[in-house]
Amino acid sequence: MIAHYLPAFMILISLSSVAGLILYLVDKYLAHYGRCRMEIRNAPDRSCIVDGGVSLLSCLNDMELYLPSSCGGKGTCGFCKLTVHKGGGAILPLEKIYLSRREIHANVRLACQVKIRGDISVTIPDELLSVKKYETRVIDIKDIARDLKQVTLDLQNSQTISFKAGQYIQLLVPGTDQLRSYSITSNPKYSRRIELLIKHLPGGLCSGFVHNELQKGDLLTILGPYGDFCADRYLNRQHITDMVFIAGGCGIAPVRSILNDLWDKRAQNTIYFFFGAHRVDELYFADEYIRRDNTDEQFHFVPAVSEKHQHDNWTGRTGLIHETIASYPFVPGKTVFFICGPDAMIQAVSELLLSKGHSQHQIHFDSFYSGI
Ligand SMILES: Cc1cc2nc3c(=O)[nH]c(=O)nc-3n(C[C@H](O)[C@H](O)[C@H](O)COP(=O)(O)OP(=O)(O)OC[C@H]3O[C@@H](n4cnc5c(N)ncnc54)[C@H](O)[C@@H]3O)c2cc1C
Ligand code: FES
CATH class of the missing domain: 3.40.50.80 (Nucleotide-binding domain of ferredoxin-NADP reductase (FNR) module)
Structure with a gap:
């Protein structure tokens, strides 16, 4: 009996996969969403008109609103949470892995999984509104152990950073659009200098770069501060x-x-x-x-x-x-x-x-x- 229906069943599955693929490709390469209004409810002065068709995470990045994104937008860290009041479409199954029932009910979403297809209204966690991008110079890099380096960064352009002990920054891996998170190991009383401890992971993109290529005098871009691991x-x-x-x-x-x-x-x-x-x-x-x-x-x-x-x-x-x-x-x-x-x-x-x-x-x- 099952064998009788199997070919039809297989054809149905193949057709729906092909249809899904066509929809995905049309959405990715042909659909135009034009200009959309982005409302930031808790920072109305940052609301603006943006280009549709991109992820909410990258759109906010372009607006210099930097959500944490340890996985680089792949939907595997669950860090880029915010509330979407209007627009944003249906929640994806992947997002549900990282959201509690209460968060789903409160319209919390993963910004990297939301595509801007029309006007959208969001609230960003308040503490993230003060996250900034900093240009830094490596003023020291030393071996603490076989697989651990301490990197000292000096903030450029007379910038200072205000952070709490226990918070972390995101480091932009040079030559890529990839961010990696590193806890700040220095004392918050130093606002022009931060220290990081970076462990070497064989084959790791960022830790490999830091251990094999990074030199004293190099420039690095960081974002932060993030996190509430504070005592x-x-x-x-x-x-x-x-x-x-x-x-x-x-x-x-x-x-x-x-x-x-x-x-x-x-x-x-x-x-x-x-x-x-x-x-x-x-x-x-x-x-x-x-x-x-x-x-x-x-x-x-x-x-x-x-x-x-x-x-x-x-x-x-x-x-x-x-x-x-x-x-x-x-x-x-x-x-x-x-x-x-x-x-x-x-x-x-x-x-x-x-x-x-x-x-x-x-x-x-x-x-x-x-x-x-
Ligand atoms: C909030 C936060 C704070 C962090 N603070 C620090 C810190 O102070 N010091 C520090 O060294 N790291 C810290 N990390 C980890 C760091 O962000 C990176 O994940 C780590 O350096 C690996 O990045 P990579 O680009 O070298 O490896 P990738 O290229 O991302 O990964 C290479 C391979 O290693 C695996 N992998 C990735 N990360 C890890 C890991 N951490 N352990 C084991 N396997 C892994 C991947 O699955 C992959 O197979 C922190 C992470 C978070 C989320
Ligand atoms: S950036 Fe990691 S889940 Fe969105």
Whole structure:
């Protein structure tokens, strides 16, 4: 019976695929959407007339409104969210992966997946209205470890950047239209200079460029600041006794900025820093934190490596970082957690903390490897 209908079924599928392809090609190459009105509800002075037929993300970029876009507009990072009140067409299945039910209900969309086909009205998250483009010069680039470089950028044209410890910038990979996100590792008190820590990923476009080609004196374009992985909201709050930072590998980048900022602001909270790495040589800056741990009663540094080799001379903790945290009796309601690094580590630590009664509201995280 099934065999009888199979040829007809296959023909139907082929025809609908061809029809879909024709519609896509017509939309991409032949359709003209003319000039469309773009209303920015929370920044009416930025509303203007734009050319239709392009993605909302690239149109906003041209208007110097820079949404975060770690995947370069491929629809795989879920960062480029905004509210579309009018226009924008139906939500795509791909967008639903990154949107909660509440967001879908509130007309939140991924800007890279919305094509401008007519007049459109949007609201951009307020904090993104102040994101700017900066030209910078590399004034220092040095090896921190075998696979990690610290890059220091000096802002050009007398520009200054105001950011909070824990935020990140997007770097435009020279010669491409690709952006990559990097946490700012320097202290926010320096507004003309920022430091980044960039780990080498074999075959990686941006990290490969930074490790193999970038030179002192080169110019780089950055956008920012972005993100809310910020701890200062808990600074000296009486009901929060402990602030716990958990980093994996180059997830140390924003934590360095946050810790220096908290110490500058004379934080009274007790601070724990759990740092997990595969190998001992990936415990970047560990000496610095061990010294601080020895002299500051309010600071506890807990490094752990997951792979121990005989020649390492490592006498510290071994195992995954969430296993180390499990033995600490942090009190739910009085402790806040900031986790930064690969998704798998964030998930393992979050699950552990939730199982110990900590609230989701007091667990903050920054995923470096989101969707890529
Ligand atoms: C908010 C945020 C902050 C970040 N901060 C930092 C930071 O401070 N320092 C830093 O080094 N990186 C950071 N990243 C990661 C960074 O943005 C890039 O993803 C990373 O440098 C790889 O880019 P690439 O162009 O070299 O690799 P791509 O050319 O994009 O990818 C090359 C290959 O590596 C895989 N891949 C891509 N990214 C990763 C990854 N992170 N881990 C494992 N495999 C990957 C891809 O699937 C692909 O196969 C951050 C990411 C986010 C979202
Ligand atoms: S830029 Fe839209 S999902 Fe990544």
